[in-house]
Amino acid sequence: MSTAAIDRRAFDTIAPRYDLVSGLLTLGMGDRWRRAAAEAADLSAGQSALDAYTGTGDLALMLADRVTPLGRVVGVDHSPEMIARARVKAAASHRPCRFEVADCTSMPFADDEFDAATASGGLRSLDDPARGVAELVRVVRPGGRVVILEITPPDRLRGVHGRVMRFATPLVGGALGGDRDAFRHLADTVEGVPAPADMAAIMSAAGLSDIRWRRFGGGVATLHHGVVA
Numbered sequence: 609m610s611t612a613a614i615d616r617r618a619f620d621t622i623a624p625r626y627d628l629v630s631g632l633l634t635l636g637m638g639d640r641w642r643r644a645a646a647e648a649a650d651l652s653a654g655q656s657a658l659d660a661y662t663g664t665g666d667l668a669l670m671l672a673d674r675v676t677p678l679g680r681v682v683g684v685d686h687s688p689e690m691i692a693r694a695r696v697k698a699a700a701s702h703r704p705c706r707f708e709v710a711d712c713t714s715m716p717f718a719d720d721e722f723d724a725a726t727a728s729g730g731l732r733s734l735d736d737p738a739r740g741v742a743e744l745v746r747v748v749r750p751g752g753r754v755v756i757l758e759i760t761p762p763d764r765l766r767g768v769h770g771r772v773m774r775f776a777t778p779l780v781g782g783a784l785g786g787d788r789d790a791f792r793h794l795a796d797t798v799e800g801v802p803a804p805a806d807m808a809a810i811m812s813a814a815g816l817s818d819i820r821w822r823r824f825g826g827g828v829a830t831l832h833h834g835v836v837a
């Protein structure tokens with residue numbers, strides 16, 4: 609089975625408990641980091657945005673707050689179960705946001721279609737993160753922003769952090785009634801995130817300029833953004 613198929617199946621399994629476990633493992637900071645990502649997208653009313661690897665849609669809904677009225681946001685994920693939960697949230701929120709099931713490394717959108725694109729927690733699942741970044745750049749117009757948020761191993765205690773994540777994630781997920789193996793997959797992908805300078809180099813090679821990054825909580829999450837040249 610391909611890495612993408614394993615990931616899709618894991619997230620379909622995790623979906624009912626994703627929000628709860630993600631909130632616990634980020635000590636409630638996840639939404640603050642997503643709000644910073646939405647702000648970094650630098651959108652205004654009437655514009656359009658893509659939230660790739662949208663999961664249960666929280667960042668997409670934050671983007672929708674920034675483009676309403678008349679703007680539009682599309683959230684994309686390859687897990688139908690994650691997207692089903694995002695759609696329930698969107699219906700309850702009445703925000704201008706729709707969700708689609710698709711592979712974020714090959715999306716059904718035209719070149720330059722959006723004013724900005726975000727990706728939170730998804731690139732780390734890819735065998736080739738550069739391919740994922742190139743696809744985000746392709747669908748954003750020149751002058752638009754690409755924003756990438758990832759849980760990252762902190763500079764200090766890198767090895768300890770990895771061990772804690774690998775131990776705590778399946779434990780917490782399992783204790784809450786989830787499938788431990790699926791949550792173990794979620795923890796394992798954190799180690800695959802490129803270091804901040806490497807991510808910046810990938811973004812530059814993909815055609816982004818003015819690349820900046822900001823670290824949260826001593827480096828446990830990193831927010832990168834750049835402008836499509």
Ligand SMILES: C[S@@+](CC[C@H](N)C(=O)[O-])C[C@H]1O[C@@H](n2cnc3c(N)ncnc32)[C@H](O)[C@@H]1O
Nearest residue numbers: 619661662663685686687711712728729730733
């Ligand atoms: C860790 S979750 C992050 C969800 C959400 N963005 C957040 O901030 O909580 C990663 C998501 O990426 C999705 N994903 C991973 N690889 C993908 C791919 N190639 N195409 C589409 N979605 C993918 C998974 O299904 C999962 O929902």
